[in-house]
Amino acid sequence: MRKPQGRGLDLARKHVTSCLAELSSMLKSQEFLKSQSDITSQKGDESCTTASGCRPIGFDVSLNSRLLSPAPPRAVQILAWSDAIRYFEKLLHDLDIICALSLDPVLENVLHFIAQFQKSVPDLVPRAFLQTLLVQDGKLYGRDLFCDVISRALSLPDIIGDKEFQSNEFVVQLGQLVTNLLKILCTNTAWQRRKLGKSLQDWSTISIQLELALKREFGETRNVLADENMCMRVSKQLLVWSQEHTYWIASRFLILGFELDLYSPSEYCMVYWYMHVVFIKLIEKMQLRILASNENSRRKGKKKKDHSKDSVRDTPFPSSCLLLQCYVLLSEGLSMLLAALRKESKSFQSPSIFNTEQEVVQIVL
Template sequence: MAEALTAGELPADDQKHFAAGDQTVWIDASPFISQVCKDLDVGQLVNGENFSLFEAMSALEIMDPKMDAGMAGSGVITLEDAIDSGKAPVNINIPELVDVMDHLLACEASWHRGHSLAQTVFSCLYLLNLDRTSSNALLYSYCRTVRAVCSMIRTAISTVLSNEEEDLFTLAFGLPLEAEGDGKCLSALHAVDEVVTRKLKGSKGLMAKKQPAEEMEPLQDDPTLEEGYCQAVLCRLRFRKAFYHVVANMNKAQGRGLEMARKHIAVALLELKSVQKSTEFLSRCEVERVSQIEKTTASGRQAVGFDPKVNRRVSAPTPPRSISLLSWEETLNYFIKLLEDLETITSFSTNLSLDELFQTLVDFQKREPDLVPRAFLQLLLTQDGKLFGRDNMCHVLHRTFSLPESVNNEVFHSDNFVSKSGQLTLYLVRVLCTNMSWQHRKLGKLLSEWGVLLQQGDTLFDSLMHKTLGSLEDKELWESVIMGWTAEQTCWISTHLLMLGFQLHLYAPAEYCMIYWYLDHALLTELHYKQLKERKHPTSVELKERKHSTNVETQDAIGSHRRHHILCSLSWMIAALTADRKFSEKSQTIFNTEQERFIQRFDLFQKVPIPQPLSYVHYKKFTSQRNIPIKEQYFWSSQYFMTLQQHLQDLGHCLAKSTTISPFSRLQRTREINQLKHVASRNLIVLKIVDDAEPGDNLMVSFDFPQHPFFAVASVKKL
């Protein structure tokens, strides 16, 4: 921030440091602002004459590349002016062509991360007028394929409405993103691939006896560099071709392209490694390079044919700001991560039950996927409003409820409860495919909808009893199944919503105890309804015990019983440390009390009937434990941790013998088991230290999340 003064108002020592063209200069106001900050108390604001609180809330965040308007507004030219000035020559040499390919890849990765299409991919002057590059077959075919891939990705994200997360992602700004004939771009790319392949063989001397040397025109003039440049161009062409196939197959309905996509992902990853290896060769030349952080090409040179400002006059909505593209290293890492995430998606079974699907989505989110793989996952699961693009949600719920054939499908499908359940379930699948912040926001609203659904459950029961289930011996059986499933899903949403808060760093350490305590309550309620549903289905349970006993044990152990033990141990541990005055975080601040924070955290859960709402009085009753000595509280916490360790050891043996669990689920379960083992062992050490401490020892305990995203690990230090 700076303050405007006239040159005459400045001290003599300062006047020489500032040039005053119009007798107005700018001086640094940081010392003044720093002094004001020292004088302000907590909660106070600086009130400027022309800057209100509303304007402060509406202001842009300075230094955020997606929000800061920036000051680089000079030098804006039109596309025609840029071409006339020689910024986009068509007859470029091979090193320059490779730089264009690399910089386009960096632009594409930056676009995937949420920057404007007009200032990333379409900052390429060649893409704005692709026909003029037709004389350069390599450049033309590559740019045309890039445009086709971007169009397919944009269409996929628009279809599933994932663009809500990144407002600028799907805006085309009237740019030539789609063109006739782009579907045949691979034929041109394949043709130049064959040409470069022959040149590579010629450079190795493999074709010297088959045709005269004059017919083998090299890519560039230096024979000693021919092989290296041929390999660099080939791996980039083949990566682009494989990536096109990946995107095209991921777009196919009902998962029909998953197998082919997996094969092309393997090819793309292999070619991407070759691209990485070519970096050393391309950077050998003694040229002027940009810094390691800023470079967007393997060679380190600035690519020709790009101007991020050219589209400011082409499309008015394009913001006049400067953006920072991903570096070359960041670009390669992004595409490797993207392909690995897509490979994980292709490994998913399309015959998962709803419970298995929800857990798979939660496990996939632990990889922290970016927008593009999450969009393709949502497209696979919810295309045409059907699960996996083929299963009507009413049929899915009919199988989930395990209703007998005597239930009239027409009556079942027309019931308002079933229709609403299908809509909310499919919407829950969509929400679980979004980023964590978006999930947390939407799950809060979705929880209230499931609460309303619980109240509507009696309608379906009455309808089925009178119309289709009158002959059943035990009518209460089906009521327990249907209502138990709805209650179970409501509890699952509650627990997942609370756990997301840890990943988003929404909780203060002083709130950990109440969060773990309420989480345990919701988890036990979920487990109760799950067991109730299974007891009402003896035939179904027997079938599971015969065929999938290990898989069921794995899901229950990690998802329910084992988490119950660690939640109990952590809540008891923190409550005991607080009572023993060894927990460093204050339970009360000048802004709000512990009771007010409890209401703020759990007000949403008070509005749903299941899990049963708990008040602050219940929480204080748990934390007080006045009739239980501190030593005994430490003992119970240690017992929970040791029981957890034994269960995890047994679970590891069961997981190793399982033949039904998928490789992805096996990896996630193994990783979580190891994480929980570390959490339990480290917390047991801290409990032993504080339990053995002498009365005069001044110990203080703090919590962090180095091992698991949800379950804290304690560390102790002596003051």
């Protein structure tokens, strides 16, 4: 799995399958293997600690004493036999999912894979291997430049490999932001949300800079024109693409707050309202990107007089866009429901540790 550009994934998957078969055999032979063990102090299949006199198998107890400064002895939990096997089974299953990755250079598919993979709460080892696979030598999978990944996302194959596009200041910054985003998404949930807050500021800043640069160069025109040049087209689509990912990061930031139980019941209404607004903006930018992509494909096969006639009609939107529309309705309904409950029955109102306005007035009087 450490081989560059994912060359060893097929062989690694065979090893993972073999290891899973060995673990299954060990679990079936649990009683026999325990009877042959020299360790007799641990009875049954219960977890214990090093304070009980049991020595952990496969772990050097003098490791900490060699690496860290002297410290008082501490009791370390030792997993039971079945718990240890289940732990390694989950670890190998997570590695198998990574090995089955198709190495798709489309960034949206990569982000979707990471989000789905993180739902299983993988351990540090699979997340580290995934990050190493995705970002190698400043390239996606160690083979695709991030500027080329961005150009594919813009559906403008003519600019792939273009030196002027690759050296553009905004493209370079966006490539670095994408690199950092992939690394952040491979971390644990708590660290991921902490870093996404900073990343959200960076993405929103560059989106504002792109919008100001577009207005300065081309004015207030935002609609797709039949006679616009390549520079204007690239600038508009780059702005829409950066704004779309800004709102995607914002939605991810809000959703992770639920996974970490960071919101109190009194904040649910406000959070769902934020999610409702973010999802609407995300759908808007996604649809603009899809329309621009379809317009680029029509430019090659149709005359200019047919562009405005067919630009919006019969435009197919992906299932992800339809799912976001469901999220919009769901978040709006939940926010309205919680607001009504809070107004009518005074639900979801927990006492605050701070003084209310009425208490402040009473204290002053």
